[in-house]
């Protein structure tokens with residue numbers, strides 16, 4: 001059953017998964033990173049303390065994070081259609097994946113930035129740094145190793161989410177496993193998919209770990 | 221000149237208000253090393269942090285060289301802060317930057333052109349003796365080296381004032397001495413005003429010209445370090461001095477030794493002498509001049525910053541009027557005399 005044609009399907013699906021995950025990870029940071037930064041700097045006693053902003057953004061993030069992804073996928077179909085024109089296929093999947101990851105990324109970034117010792121921020125303030133300088137020269141560089149690990153975690157999460165999206169026609173390895181493995185009882189495909197997913201996750205984690213270690217070691 | 225006028229700071233926490241500074245006023249002259257000493261929780265950090273507005277005072281003013289820091293707009297305050305260097309107990313160096321880039325940091329903030337900035341950084345690293353460590357990261361440095369980087373960083377924009385918040389409290393005594401030496405050197409070389417806070421009287425003794433003693437949110441005593449050492453006015457000052465100078469006399473000595481009666485009077489006195497008079501043989505000339513015997517129970521000669529400072533505990537015996545005159549003689553020659561007991 002596992003012939004050259006099937007091999008091509010597997011390769012294509014793997015590529016689709018990587019493509020979906022990579023673009024959604026990237027886009028989720030484009031929005032999630034600033035959001036996480038705002039959550040931190042607007043918090044109590046921080047450089048741009050703002051209760052209203054902090055609470056509103058915090059609540060939105062919490063609400064989005066409490067909706068299970070599989071339901072979220074269906075909920076935002078109208079939005080996906082509006083943006084992409086369809087809700088089926090690889091490109092369409094990027095919308096729910098990105099939207100679901102943004103609040104997750106925001107919280108990860110927030111956690112990373114909150115680990116930074118307040119003394120460093122204070123030192124920068126004492127030199128006359130403005131908020132933007134503190135964010136760009138203190139917060140982000142100091143948190144870089146931890147942020148890098150966050151990117152790996154986000155990517156791995158999105159690999160899992162992308163498989164879920166695949167079940168509702170999102171393309172990639174999820175669709176492949178569902179279509180051939182579940183509906184046609186081709187167990188081999190199912191297993192191949194699982195193994196590829198395991199390898200992808202391992203690779204991402206290893207890459208993240210070694211990058212973070214590299215940055216930390218340089219500073220040690 | 222730094223003027224602190226009626227500074228009050230109340231921290232409002234849920235459930236309670238903490239009065240950290242209570243109507244504190246002081247004046248620091250240009251080129252002076254001014255120390256603030258106090259026990260933990262006295263309000264030292266709050267005071268020094270109000271001076272560059274890291275903490276916003278509840279009321280009162282801080283005026284640095286005529287500029288009222290407490291009245292500035294945020295952007296004006298940022299510019300003013302570039303001229304107020306600060307060093308910290310835990311150094312607060314950026315782990316993401318090497319030594320060179322850490323010292324470059326304040327210059328980046330001030331928008332100094334890259335070329336000038338790089339030159340300035342190397343000058344500063346020379347000054348603090350770390351030119352060979354330019355490429356090292358903070359994690360690779362010892363505490364003393366980290367504080368040297370902190371000092372170089374604080375000096376980058378040629379400040380008018382250097383604030384030091386317990387800068388040597390995390391260092392061993394020997395490293396402390398070398399950092400204090402560096403601060404004194406910088407003070408002399410650039411006539412830089414330094415305001416430092418500490419809970420260690422040794423730091424005050426070695427570096428400061430004047431000192432303010434702070435207790436329970438208030439300044440209880442201000443004066444030249446030498447004056448406070450030789451003639452402390454408050455119990456807080458006295459107990460700080462006692463951590464450096466041995467003043468407590470063993471109980472036994474305060475009592476009249478049993479068995480051998482002394483004809484006339486017997487008094488224990490403490491005599492402290494400063495600067496020039498430390499070099500004169502005043503005690504022996506007193507003994508010659510008056511009918512008094514002196515027995516030295518304890519003695520020590522030390523330095524307060526660059527001035528010799530001596531301290532003696534004497535047992536004087538003789539006719540009461542002779543002792544009185546002897547003591548007057550010592551006082552007239554500039555010695556501080558305190559009678560510890562009168563048996």
Ligand SMILES: Nc1ncnc2c1ncn2[C@@H]1O[C@H](COP(=O)(O)OP(=O)(O)OP(=O)(O)O)[C@@H](O)[C@H]1O
Nearest residue numbers: 231233238240259260261262263264265266267419
């Ligand atoms: N951010 C804050 N919020 C609430 N209370 C504070 C805050 N900072 C300081 N305090 C309180 O204000 C008082 C003075 O604190 P401060 O840090 O100025 O003391 P300190 O003399 O520097 O002590 P230490 O030698 O321990 O550093 C203390 O009672 C402290 O608990």
Ligand SMILES: [Mg+2]
Nearest residue numbers: 264265266386
């Ligand atoms: Mg303190």
